[in-house]
Each structure stands twice: as C-alpha cells, then as structure tokens.
Amino acid sequence: MTPMAETVTVSGAVSPSLLASLDPLLREWLPRQRWFAGKGRPVTGFSLVAAVELLPLGGRLGLYHLLVRAHQPTVPVVGAATHPADCYQLLIGVREALPPRLAPALIGHVTEGPLTGHTVYDALYDSRPAEVLLEALRSQARIGGLRFDRDQGREIRPGLVPRLMTAEQSNSSIVYGDTFILKLLRRVVPGVNPDLELPLALAREGCARVPAPTAWMQADVHGETYVLGVLQPFVQGASDGWELALRELAKGEDFAAEAHALGRATAEVHTALARALPTVTLGHTQLEPLVAGMTERLEAAVHAVPALRPYAAGLRTAFTAVADLAAEGRTLTAQRVHGDLHLGQCLRSPDGQWSLIDFEGEPARPLAERRMPQPVIRDVAGMLRSFDYAAYSVSPPDPEWARRCRAAYCTGYGEVSGADPRTEPVLLRAFETDKAIYEVLYEARHRPDWLPVPMAAVERYATSDLI
Numbered sequence: 130m131t132p133m134a135e136t137v138t139v140s141g142a143v144s145p146s147l148l149a150s151l152d153p154l155l156r157e158w159l160p161r162q163r164w165f166a167g168k169g170r171p172v173t174g175f176s177l178v179a180a181v182e183l184l185p186l187g188g189r190l191g192l193y194h195l196l197v198r199a200h201q202p203t204v205p206v207v208g209a210a211t212h213p214a215d216c217y218q219l220l221i222g223v224r225e226a227l228p229p230r231l232a233p234a235l236i237g238h239v240t241e242g243p244l245t246g247h248t249v250y251d252a253l254y255d256s257r258p259a260e261v262l263l264e265a266l267r268s269q270a271r272i273g274g275l276r277f278d279r280d281q282g283r284e285i286r287p288g289l290v291p292r293l294m295t296a297e298q299s300n301s302s303i304v305y306g307d308t309f310i311l312k313l314l315r316r317v318v319p320g321v322n323p324d325l326e327l328p329l330a331l332a333r334e335g336c337a338r339v340p341a342p343t344a345w346m347q348a349d350v351h352g353e354t355y356v357l358g359v360l361q362p363f364v365q366g367a368s369d370g371w372e373l374a375l376r377e378l379a380k381g382e383d384f385a386a387e388a389h390a391l392g393r394a395t396a397e398v399h400t401a402l403a404r405a406l407p408t409v410t411l412g413h414t415q416l417e418p419l420v421a422g423m424t425e426r427l428e429a430a431v432h433a434v435p436a437l438r439p440y441a442a443g444l445r446t447a448f449t450a451v452a453d454l455a456a457e458g459r460t461l462t463a464q465r466v467h468g469d470l471h472l473g474q475c476l477r478s479p480d481g482q483w484s485l486i487d488f489e490g491e492p493a494r495p496l497a498e499r500r501m502p503q504p505v506i507r508d509v510a511g512m513l514r515s516f517d518y519a520a521y522s523v524s525p526p527d528p529e530w531a532r533r534c535r536a537a538y539c540t541g542y543g544e545v546s547g548a549d550p551r552t553e554p555v556l557l558r559a560f561e562t563d564k565a566i567y568e569v570l571y572e573a574r575h576r577p578d579w580l581p582v583p584m585a586a587v588e589r590y591a592t593s594d595l596i
C-alpha cells in the first residue's frame with residue numbers, strides 16, 4: 130500500500146518511497162513493541178513526517194532516522210493517546226543479512242521498493258548506529274532536520290561502548306560505557322518535553338537529586354520542534370526502588386527507612402521545582418475542572434474496563450469530596466511536578482543516595498496537560514500507590530509492609546517540605562484513586578496479567594478511606 134500523503138521533510142538520499150517498502154513490515158512489527166502506544170487498535174497505514182539518512186546504503190550498513198505517523202482508528206477514550214495518528218521515532222538499520230546477534234532486532238525482509246532484497250532492523254540494538262548517535266551529540270551535529278546539542282560544561286568522551294537496555298520501558302535507552310544513558314523517546318509530540326525541561330530546570334537550581342541532561346537531540350519539522358532523546362550521566366551500580374522493594378518484601382524485611390529517605394528526596398525535588406518554575410493558586414474555578422477531569426477519566430476507564438463498573442459509585446465519592454472542599458472556598462498551591470512518580474522512577478546509588486528520573490509524566494496524557502502545574506500531592510499519591518503495588522504483587526499480599534512504608538514516606542516528605550501529606554486526607558484519597566484508575570487502564574492495555582494489582586486497590590478504595 131502507498132503511504133498516506135503528508136508534507137515530508139526528507140534529507141540525504143532518502144527516497145519517499147522508502148516507507149512504502151517498509152509499510153507491510155512495520156504494520157506487523159510496530160504493534161508488538163512494548164512502547165507502541167496504540168495497543169488494541171489496528172494500524173491502517175503510515176505516513177512519513179521526516180526522514181534523514183545517517184549512513185548511506187552503499188556501505189555495509191544503511192541507517193535511517195524516521196519520524197513516522199501510524200494511522201489507527203480513533204477511540205474516544207479520555208486518558209489514552211488522543212492523536213488519531215501517533216508519531217514514532219524509528220532508527221532503521223538496513224543490511225544485506227542480519228548477523229545472529231541482531232536476530233531480536235529483526236523487522237523483516239524487504240520485497241518491494243528501493244530496499245528490495247535487504248533486511249531491515251531496529252538499529253538501536255546495533256553498536257555502530259548507537260555510536261553514530263553519541264558522536265552526533267558529542268560534536269553537536271546538524272543533520273537534515275536533526276539537531277544535537279549539549280551542555281558546554283560537560284565533556285563526552287569519544288569511543289564509549291554502547292549497549293541497549295533490555296528492561297521493559299515506555300521508551301528505549303542505550304547505556305554508553307556505564308558513563309551515560311541516552312533515552313530515545315519513541316512516541317514523540319512537538320513542543321517542550323518535560324523529560325528535558327524539568328531536569329534542565331533542576332540542574333540550574335543545583336538540585337543533585339536528578340541526573341542533569343548532558344546532551345539532547347531534537348528534530349525541527351515544519352517550524353515545530355520534537356524532543357527525541359536526552360543523554361544524562363548513568364548512575365553506576367544503581368538499583369531501582371521497585372527491585373529493592375520487592376527484594377526486601379521477599380526477605381520479609383522492612384523498607385520503611387528507604388521509604389523515609391524517598392519521601393525526603395521527593396520533597397527536595399518539589400522544593401527545587403517550585404523555585405525554578407512558576408507556582409499558581411488553584412481556586413474554585415481551577416479545582417472544578419480538576420475534579421471533572423478525574424471523574425471523566427473514571428467514566429472512560431469504566432467504559433474500557435467493565436470490571437470497574439461495580440466500584441464506580443464508591444470511587445466517585447473521592448472526587449466529590451474535593452469538589453466539596455472547593456465549594457467551601459479552599460484553595461490549593463500548584464507547581465510543576467514529576468507527574469508519574471513510582472518506585473521504578475527512583476534510583477538508589479551504591480552509597481545510598483536516591484535520584485529521581487523520567488519526568489515525562491503519564492505518557493498517554495496530552496503534553497499540555499503534563500506540563501500544567503499540579504498539587505504536589507499528585508506525586509506523593511503516585512509513590513503511595515507504588516508501595517501498595519509492591520505489597521499486593523507478592524503472594525500473600527503484605528498490607529502492613531505497605532502501611533509502614535506509606536507512613537515513613539509521608540513523615541520524610543513532611544520533614545523537608547514542612548507539610549506532611551497526611552494532613553490532606555481528602556486530596557490524598559482523590560489523587561490515589563485517580564492513580565489507581567489510571568493503573569487499571571495502563572495494565573489492561575500493556576500488561577493484562579498485572580490487572581489484579583490495581584483492581585485490588587480499586588476494591589478497597591471504593592469502600593474505605595486510605596491512610
């Protein structure tokens with residue numbers, strides 16, 4: 130099939146018919162990728178947004194950087210990808226034959242168009258393409274519409290050996306010699322990306338809790354800028370909070386001291402973000418849409434996951450309680466927050482220091498929403514849910530372990546910020562309920578086996594208070 134027409138930026142020797150030859154292969158390959166956001170809806174076609182040749186096909190290996198729109202039927206679900214055609218960043222390698230070490234990267238064998246007879250594959254698995262990216266960042270290259278920039282004060286040594294991270298991720302990351310990690314965003318949208326914006330702002334504030342961006346990669350397409358990747362120092366020997374929590378749970382060990390330290394770290398980041406970027410006061414006019422948004426997300430989730438239906442009325446009471454606060458004239462302070470904070474976003478270095486990563490926000494939400502100031506309790510609720518997630522993902526569940534972690538986290542947070550989140554039980558309940566509903570949708574789409582974990586929370590939240 131011929132790809133749908135779109136104004137395309139093509140650089141180097143890339144022919145627009147390139148996508149036509151990849152089309153049937155991508156249709157099969159793309160929906161199988163963990164980072165594909167449009168799960169459950171067929172891909173009906175592709176259009177090329179931009180294409181840049183990074184290595185010419187004449188050599189042993191051709192390399193193309195593509196921004197490709199995947200067309201899918203639109204489903205009117207709040208909280209899901211709202212674009213009828215999400216744009217994905219692909220790095221396509223082309224070889225005559227694929228060496229066995231690259232077998233997991235296979236996209237397919239091309240049978241039509243300019244690449245006929247070649248094998249195409251996800252080039253992030255391959256060391257040469259990964260080296261090309263690092264070299265471009267190091268030398269601040271401009272290639273076609275691709276722009277590579279770096280913090281002038283930080284050195285990037287040439288020749289660092291790359292390896293693709295194999296962890297389950299929403300994006301793809303390459304580690305270079307245990308010195309840097311490059312996160313390449315997969316679903317990309319034009320505009321300021323909080324995954325670059327917030328760490329840069331925190332670095333300017335001197336906040337050491339977040340690895341500072343060393344270099345970044347962007348694309349300029351028809352007057353719009355897409356953030357494509359961020360290089361940052363790799364925290365060597367780090368364990369993420371989720372692994373650590375599960376390890377302690379398996380040993381029957383307490384995690385309260387770590388939860389306390391995490392509460393302090395979260396408050397430090399929030400304090401620095403409030404210094405770096407504007408804060409606003411939310412009055413009745415702003416709280417009404419906030420509550421309406423939570424209620425809409427619930428309705429949409431019930432539509433998508435009918436198992437939620439029996440709990441909907443009970444869950445809704447968490448949101449109406451916030452509306453009541455607003456009606457009484459309560460105001461709230463809002464500021465930029467992490468937006469999707471959970472144990473997997475917290476790294477502990479071997480010396481026991483915690484860092485927070487991945488400031489992209491909930492990937493399915495529109496960018497404008499992800500960049501809006503929010504009450505800090507939103508992040509706190511994310512972490513509290515995460516302790517609950519850990520405790521309910523083991524058999525038998527250990528609610529007492531979660532209770533101790535939750536209390537310690539709130540204490541630590543309050544020590545640094547001056548405000549213990551437990552003094553806001555109505556807000557906490559609403560944001561935790563909202564997060565649990567998001568998790569039900571997320572798991573239904575991405576990891577159906579995990580659905581019972583947030584569903585167990587939903588059952589409890591529909592009938593009881595949380596803290």
Ligand SMILES: Nc1ncnc2c1ncn2[C@@H]1O[C@H](COP(=O)(O)OP(=O)(O)O)[C@@H](O)[C@H]1O
Pocket residue numbers: 294296297298299300301302310312340361362363364365367369473474476486487489
């Ligand atoms: N600076 C870092 N140092 C060490 N490991 C990191 C760093 N940043 C990310 N990671 C690892 O990469 C994984 C994915 O990073 P993340 O930013 O959460 O990407 P995604 O949005 O794809 O989930 C993390 O869970 C962590 O294990």
Ligand SMILES: O=P(O)(O)O[C@H]1O[C@H](CO)[C@@H](O[C@H]2O[C@H](CO)[C@@H](O)[C@H](O)[C@H]2O)[C@H](O)[C@H]1O
Pocket residue numbers: 298299371469471472473487491492511514515516518519568571
């Ligand atoms: O890929 P991201 O890290 O940006 O976040 C998404 O995936 C997470 C799972 O990998 C998901 O987190 C949920 O599962 C975690 C355990 O794997 C748990 O610690 C979190 O509390 C729970 O929300 C996250 O919601 C999603 O946005």
